[in-house]
Each structure stands twice: as structure tokens, then as C-alpha cells.
Amino acid sequence: MSQFRAKKLDLSCFINVRVLRDHTKRKVFEQYETERQALRYIIRNTTLPGRARAQAQLQLSQMHCYTRSTQINNRCIEGGKSRGVFKDFRMARYPFRMNALEGNIPGVKKASW
Amino acid sequence: MSILRRRDQCRSSLGTPSTRARFSAATRYRSQEDAELHNRNLPEMPAPFQTPPSKPANASTGLLGEGYNTDAQMAQTTPEGQPQEYIPPEQRDDPRLPRSVQAIYLKPLKRRAQYGVPTCDLQLRSYNVRNVEFFADFALRAAYYLHLPAAGPIPLPRITERWTVPRSNFIFKKSQENFERITLRRLIQIQDGHSETVEIWLAFLRKHAYYGVGMKANVWQHEKLGVGKTMDVSLENLKQAMEPKWAHFGRRKTLETSERAFEMMKSEAFQRTGIPLPSSA
Numbered sequence: 001m002s003q004f005r006a007k008k009l010d011l012s013c014f015i016n017v018r019v020l021r022d023h024t025k026r027k028v029f030e031q032y033e034t035e036r037q038a039l040r041y042i043i044r045n046t047t048l049p050g051r052a053r054a055q056a057q058l059q060l061s062q063m064h065c066y067t068r069s070t071q072i073n074n075r076c077i078e079g080g081k082s083r084g085v086f087k088d089f090r091m092a093r094y095p096f097r098m099n100a101l102e103g104n105i106p107g108v109k110k111a112s113w
Numbered sequence: 114m115s116i117l118r119r120r121d122q123c124r125s126s127l128g129t130p131s132t133r134a135r136f137s138a139a140t141r142y143r144s145q146e147d148a149e150l151h152n153r154n155l156p157e158m159p160a161p162f163q164t165p166p167s168k169p170a171n172a173s174t175g176l177l178g179e180g181y182n183t184d185a186q187m188a189q190t191t192p193e194g195q196p197q198e199y200i201p202p203e204q205r206d207d208p209r210l211p212r213s214v215q216a217i218y219l220k221p222l223k224r225r226a227q228y229g230v231p232t233c234d235l236q237l238r239s240y241n242v243r244n245v246e247f248f249a250d251f252a253l254r255a256a257y258y259l260h261l262p263a264a265g266p267i268p269l270p271r272i273t274e275r276w277t278v279p280r281s282n283f284i285f286k287k288s289q290e291n292f293e294r295i296t297l298r299r300l301i302q303i304q305d306g307h308s309e310t311v312e313i314w315l316a317f318l319r320k321h322a323y324y325g326v327g328m329k330a331n332v333w334q335h336e337k338l339g340v341g342k343t344m345d346v347s348l349e350n351l352k353q354a355m356e357p358k359w360a361h362f363g364r365r366k367t368l369e370t371s372e373r374a375f376e377m378m379k380s381e382a383f384q385r386t387g388i389p390l391p392s393s394a
């Protein structure tokens with residue numbers, strides 16, 4: 001959501017709204033990571049009183065969805081695509097092919113075996 | 114750097130003896146001045162010893178000695194059409210390269226380990242055979258001159274990664290293309306090395322890191338009993354040095370999480386739920 005979005009552009013790759021959104025989600029997740037983990041710890045610790053654990057559950061469920069790690073989705077740095085993105089190169093399959101054929105990716109060659 | 118540079122110099126001077134031999138054969142009857150002029154045009158050649166005039170003339174029939182002989186000497190030594198007699202290397206007068214320079218053309222020298230206790234495993238990785246071979250050679254030579262017994266380069270199994278992608282950017286899955294990336298690995302093991310020397314060696318290799326070659330080192334040290342206290346101090350010192358590098362990695366925030374949980378349990382909202390106040394985080 002826009003309350004988390006940086007006021008000034010802090011990205012230098014291909015940019016569209018979805019790329020920006022994903023970038024924001026990554027930053028928010030990092031910021032709230034410890035808080036989420038602490039709440040999860042309280043929820044799962046069976047030695048603590050049930051009321052406290054219920055309280056932690058409530059708090060966790062009320063946290064913003066951007067603080068979840070599952071919201072993060074890898075996107076292509078060349079075109080912002082979300083599908084068929086290689087983790088090794090952070091590129092979708094077609095930009096990867098073009099770059100590999102041009103020899104821009106170190107060590108990647110056409111294979112034949 | 115010094116070894117690299119020396120190697121380059123030798124590469125450049127490698128071509129000269131043969132060219133000079135050809136050249137001198139063609140201009141055998143030129144005057145002494147011409148030969149000297151020719152000598153001045155090739156500054157990168159290691160300075161050859163001039164044939165001393167007191168020696169017998171037939172001793173100087175080597176490759177490089179020829180260019181410096183006068184006509185009279187040449188007439189004496191090599192009459193045309195006759196095969197030259199063999200002279201064992203130790204009696205020849207022609208200059209040889211210094212041993213340290215000559216060693217660059219040979220396999221890297223190694224020192225023998227006395228106990229064979231591994232102290233450092235250096236793994237070199239590259240996508241390029243030439244680069245990784247060259248740098249492994251360089252590392253071995255550096256280890257030799259640092260008096261470190263090194264074993265290797267041991268070729269480790271190659272890592273082959275393959276990707277198959279459709280040729281088109283949209284549909285048409287029938288037509289695909291394969292790409293691969295093969296990582297070559299070499300292992301160099303230092304045995305019985307003093308930890309400081311190993312560090313110097315690693316720092317030297319990092320300083321002269323070769324393009325396209327990655328390095329990874331596992332270092333083992335042997336300490337006396339009761340190192341715990343010194344390790345605590347060194348860990349604190351290490352933190353400052355390592356923190357900027359660790360910042361690039363995603364790490365588990367275990368310590369921060371436990372502190373945060375402790376804070377939360379002390380907060381008013383949780384105290385009302387009857388949570389016991391933890392004594393220590």
C-alpha cells in the first residue's frame with residue numbers, strides 16, 4: 001500500500017507499478033521481520049498462558065499483509081515479468097535467452113550433449 | 114604482481130632468441146657495430162654475457178653467442194657446410210636465464226610437507242579453464258616462495274547447470290533451446306602452514322585476484338588449550354571487520370527476535386494477560 005511506498009524512487013532497474021509494489025513489500029517485510037517472529041514465538045510457546053498466546057495471535061493476524069514474506073514474488077529485472085523468472089539470473093526466460101546468446105551472462109553457453 | 118609481471122616479461126623475451134638467431138644467421142658477416150645496434154633495439158632481452166676474448170673461440174657456438182662474434186672468429190669456428198660439434202650445456206658460454214625466471218616455464222615447484230596436517234583448503238572456481246589453470250599455477254608458485262607446502266591443483270568435479278527455455282517470447286513450446294554453465298574447480302591444499310603465512314598467502318592471492326576466478330578458502334588453526342578467552346576478544350574485533358560484509362547476506366535475526374519477544378512480554382498489553390515476567394531474555 002502507498003503508506004509504505006518510498007517518497008523518492010529508490011530503484012534503478014526496470015520499473016513499473018508491480019515492480020515498485022514488490023520492492024516495497026520486501027522493505028516492509030524486512031522492517032517487521034523480528035516483530036512477526038517474536039509474535040510467532042509467543043504463540044507457539046506452550047509454557048506461556050493461553051491468554052497471552054491468544055493475544056499474540058490477534059496481534060499477528062492484525063499486522064499488515066505487506067509484512068508477510070509470502071507477499072514477495074521475484075520479478076524480472078529486465079521487464080518486470082513475474083512468471084518464468086530464473087532465480088540465478090533474476091531474469092525471465094526470454095530476456096535470459098537474449099542475454100545468454102549475446103554472451104552477457106558469464107559462463108552461460110548454448111548446450112549440446 | 115611481481116611474479117605476474119616477470120612472467121609477462123619472459124613471454125615477451127621468449128620470442129627474441131629465435132628471431133635473433135635467424136637474424137644473426139642472415140647478417141653473419143655484418144660488422145660488430147651492426148650487431149651492437151641490433152642488440153640495442155631489443156631492450157627486453159636479459160643482458161647476455163659477452164664472449165670473453167681470452168676464451169678459445171670454438172667455445173662460443175651457442176645460439177646467442179653467434180651474434181657477437183667478429184668475422185674472424187666466425188670463420189674460425191664454423192666453416193660453412195660442416196656440422197657443429199656437440200658441447201655439453203655446462204661448458205657452453207651462452208647466457209642462460211636465471212633459475213627463478215627459467216622456473217616460470219617449468220611446472221611450479223612444491224615444498225614437501227613434514228607432517229601433512231591440512232591448514233588451508235583453497236578452492237578456485239571459474240567458467241574458464243585457462244583462467245583457473247593459470248591462477249592455480251600462480252597460487253602454487255606464491256605458496257612455494259612463501260615456504261608453504263602445497264598440494265594440488267586437485268581438479269574437483271565440474272558443476273554443470275542446464276536451462277531449457279522456449280525460443281520464442283510467447284507460445285510455441287515445441288521449439289526450445291538449451292543453455293549450460295559449467296563451473297570448473299581446483300583445490301589447493303596447504304599443509305603444515307603457519308597461520309600467519311597462510312593469511313599472507315591468501316591476502317596476496319586476493320590482491321592479485323585474476324579475472325573470472327572465484328576463491329574460497331577453508332582455514333584451520335591449531336591452538337593451545339584454553340583458547341576460549343582469547344576467542345571471545347577476537348570475536349568482538351572480528352565483528353567490526355565482518356559486519357559490512359555480512360550486511361550483504363540475509364541472516365536469521367535470532368538475537369533481535371528474542372530481544373523483541375522479551376520487550377513484548379514486558380509490555381502492558383501482555384502483562385494484563387497474566388504472562389510471567391521473564392527473568393532473562
